[in-house]
Amino acid sequence: MVTWSVTIPTFYAVTVHAMRSGAFGTSPGLLRFSRGLMRWVPLATIVSYGIIVIVAQLAPTRALTNIFGL
Secondary structure (H helix, E strand, O other), X not given: OHHHXXXXXXXXXXXXXXXXXXXXXXXXXXXXXXXXHHHHHHHHHHHHHHHHHHHHHHHHHOHHHHHHOO
């Protein structure tokens, strides 16, 4: 879990940085969007942690099988 606590925010930060540097395209709209996206990295990280915690709590009870038919 320690590895993932570093990997998740790093993934978001590197992806947004690549967008800002033009790796996904150089259209003005995309570059403008990606400049403002970096401030959302902490929130995206916390939401990702929350999803992981919820899934980890639901998995032992087999609730995922009942809810989603997995």
